[in-house]
Amino acid sequence: MKNIKKKLDDNIQHIKYLFNQTSDLVVRNLKFGNEKSEHAAILYIDGIIDTQIIQDVVIKPILHFKETVEVKNNLINLVSEVIESVNVKTNSEFQEIVDAIVNGKTAILIEGHDIGIIVDNPMWNERSIEEAHGERVPVGPTIGLTEKLKSNINILRSIIKSPMLCVENTEMGLISKTQVSIIYMNGIVEKGVLKKVQSRLSNLSVKYILEARIIDEVIEGQKSIFNLNKTTERPDVLASALYEGKVGVIVEGTPFAIITPSLFIDAFQTPDDYYFKAGRFTTRIIRLMGFFLSVYLPAIYVTLEKFHQDEYSKKIVKSLFSDGELLPAFWEMLFLIILLKMLTDASFRIPKSAIILISLVATIVIGETAVTAKIIHPASLITIGITFLASFLIVYRGLADSMATLRFIFLLIAVFFGFSGLIVGTTILILYMTNLKSAGVPYLTPLIPFRYKELKDTLYRGDLKTLINSKHSYPEEK
Structure with missing residues (x-):
């Protein structure tokens, strides 16, 4: 059946069938009217509605409803009017009634009428408003969004x-x-x-x-x-x-x-940029430098170690590149990147009480033991440390996965093609980013295409009064 029928029992049985006879579907039958001649059923899912509200704003008004001959044919509208709720509507389709019930609403069906009444009174469990943990700032509002x-x-x-x-x-x-x-x-x-x-x-x-x-x-x-x-x-x-x-x-x-x-430039902006007076011209530049260090530093180190060792003295080579270590620079970089990725992933999933233990084990494995055993060169460890430290500047603003992917791609390019490959790869990357569009807007705007008037809030933060009163515009997709 698609539409509600006038037979109340048939409607109740069909709704129970649609809900697969689930035990938490409650059907409350009641009689109302002057002679208790009108039969109705109230249907809801137990546990997701406020039953006290149902008692006060639905059942009591219906039981006190006075029926007259003149209102017999307009019973549905009049019953819906006496219900003391701000959100009451009627519908004649079973699917709408079912959708309302699963969304925490209450349905009312009346014998002899092919229209149902829907009352909005859900009582979903939800957590209280808390601090935004992933985007913490030293100054400014701290509340975060919830699941509701x-x-x-x-x-x-x-x-x-x-x-x-x-x-x-x-x-x-x-x-x-x-x-x-x-x-x-x-x-x-x-x-x-x-x-x-x-x-x-x-x-x-x-x-x-x-x-x-x-x-x-x-x-x-x-x-x-x-x-x-x-x-x-x-x-x-x-x-x-x-x-x-x-x-x-x-x-x-x-x-x-x-x-x-x-846009790409959005990743270097944070809410507290607009609360501090200092750092208007430097903070975002430092974050941009962090992006480049995170992506290119391991690749540059591998290139210098593989293709340019002969250009340096033995003392520099021994200090920076090779001192009898088991692994070449490329495999050192790859090993450390994978190990730190494992550590980062584990730190988000293990119990908080075990984080200190994991950190201690990681420090021993990655740090002193690996260097002492001549598996990893100390300079490789420093390079990866700076790489990950730089990535943390913008890791929560949408570029974490992008940086990890680009870091690996440029690492592969470096081991085979050196600086020439990095230059060609960077050129291809810029061309690729130029062709990206976010909802029709070029991803690199206002840098490419260049829009001078939109530079006031990009790599530096402009005057706040000017920013607030100015109108932002985006180039249209062609």
Whole structure:
């Protein structure tokens, strides 16, 4: 059956069938009206609704409902009007009733009527608002987003107190529906970007959504080693992006927001840049240097060791490249990169009580023992240490995977082709990045294509008053 029937028992049995006779589906039968002649059923999932609210705003008003001859044919509308809830609607389709129940709402069916009443009163368990752990800053707001979409919208509206803030809600998933919200500032948002996001999401067809990564990939629209969208767990970062004309997407159950377009230069900006007076001209340059060190330093070391040892004295060669170690520089780099990757991965997954032990073991294995045993040269250890330290400057802003991939690619190029290969590889990388687009916006803008007016918030932070009052614009896709 597609539509609700007038026979109450048939409707209840069909809903139980659709829920596979699950034991937590509660059916509360009741009689109301002057002579208790009207029969109704209240259906909900136990544990995800507030039963006290059901008792106060649904059952009591219905039981006190006074029926007259004039209202007999308009019973559904009148019953829905007496329910003391801000969100009440009616629907005649079984699928809508079922979707409402699984989303923590309450359905009311009445004998002799082929329309159901839906009352919104969910009681989902959720964690309290906490500090944003992945994007900590020394100055500024510290709260992070949660897994509940409505809570996130509430936080965002507490920051952006404007009717220009628009939220478009949609449900995705064939088996299990997940709510997704597209957020933007009307009148400020880049229309082309918004249309592209709306179009790509409207074409998504999946059975279910457990995390926002599938949404992220759909919005990106192409495969790339770079993240063409930015993710953030900070509501203030999301608010700032919306003021700049960008589009945000929040997925129910995911404690972070997706921001598009995301440009290469965005990875070197942090929220506290706008709170400090110092560092306007140096902080982002240092982060950019960290990116280059993280990507190129191991490759440069391998190139110098393999192709240019003869250009240095024996003392320098012994100090920097070779002192009878078992492994050549390339394998030292590869070994250390893999070992540190294992250590990083393990540190996020083992119990917190074991982190100190892992750190101690890693220090012994990677440090003193490997050097003393003549397996790894001390300079190799220093090189990898600087590489990973530099990567931590921007690891949480979308370039972690990109840096790891590029580091390995340039390491391979270096061992075979030296500096000539690195120059050619860098040229190909720039051409590749030039052709990338984030929601239709060139990934390297405003550097390529060069846009002088947009440089005010790139490698340096411009005057705050000028930044706040200026309008951001993005080159349109051709």
